Amino acid sequence: MMIKVFIAGATGWVGTELSKKITQEKGLQLVGGLSRSKGGADLASILNLGNGPIPLFDNITDALDLVDFDVMIDFTKPEIAKSNVIAALKRGKRVVLGTSGLTDADFKEIAAVADEHHTAILAAGNFAITAVILQKFAEIAAKFIPHFEIIDYASGDKPDAPSGTVAELAYRLSKIQTPELAVAIDDTVGRKDARGASINGIQVHSVRLTGHILGVEAIFGEKDETLILRHDAGNGAEPYIKGILMAVNKLSTFEGLKRGLDTVMDI
Known part of the structure; x- marks a missing residue:
């Protein structure tokens, strides 16, 4: 089954490399992204992905209204990540959260939303x-x-x-x-x-x-x-990509909030 992926922070340091990788992965389809500076543009053209168009939005509300996706991956800023995540969870989307700066109180609130809407979020401070x-x-x-x-x-x-x-x-x-x-x-x-x-x-x-x-x-x-x-x-995003993709594929195996990639690994 194809998993449709939306990346919040698609043109950022991690998001750029992740976007390129997802377009090469069997079973995953990149269908949109969030970029406050490039909303309205085509991510496929910006990154020379060769398959598109992949629309970019400058806010999560429009994205949720206009794009059909299963999983949101968030690598943005702490001041917007929480609202992105809660909005997506309320629409029944599954979420991988890699943005740092959220508090334990934020995670408690996010967990309650995930439970209420019977969906899943995996948050990790580091996916390497x-x-x-x-x-x-x-x-x-x-x-x-x-x-x-x-x-x-x-x-x-x-x-x-x-x-x-x-x-x-x-x-x-x-x-x-x-x-x-x-x-x-x-x-x-x-x-x-x-x-x-x-x-x-x-x-x-x-x-x-x-x-x-x-x-x-x-x-x-x-x-x-x-x-x-x-x-x-190091400087490259590659160490995080493998863990992020693992998280995406594990989201369908649980409901609620899990913190830490190891919570879905056999270790």
Whole structure:
């Protein structure tokens, strides 16, 4: 059965490569996209896809009224992603969400909408398989090591902090246990904010600096021993594409909200 796909953020960094890949995939058909700067244009012509037209819209309402699709993939901005997702879910569409910057409260609201309309959304801070494996290893470590913090690396122009990868990791580790602190943050001598931000009870330190692309370190410590788990991303979008396509094909297997690509993987 052909799955009709709509990409919100179709002309962005991930969306561009994803659009090209979907047009080559058996069982998937790219039928439209969202682009605030190129609404009304033809995505097939812009990206030289060779099969079209594939209409672009500047708002999700018009897209939902005019395009028949099964799955929306959202890689936009946090200030519009939530409204895109809720609008699509209310129309019974299934959603893959890769946009970072949404809060736990946002996800609670999104989950309620998905449940009410008997559809599905898979949200992940990172669709790269190596990042997914880091999260699983970190969850294992958190079961046995009560002292851990997270370092979040990204380029200097990334506006949101922490990254979606780190926000998701902190959320998941907090479900295992809250780290023990030898010195409580409130007892810190000097600048308390130098100890980072508490995200779900876990200290997170966000570095935003030219030279970084995207990375995460989960650091675990015990007396006389340290475990460091690290993932680094390069310039290309290819590591994310494989995971996104996996998510698209798994959406029909559940209802409601799932957070993390590994929730639909056999690991």
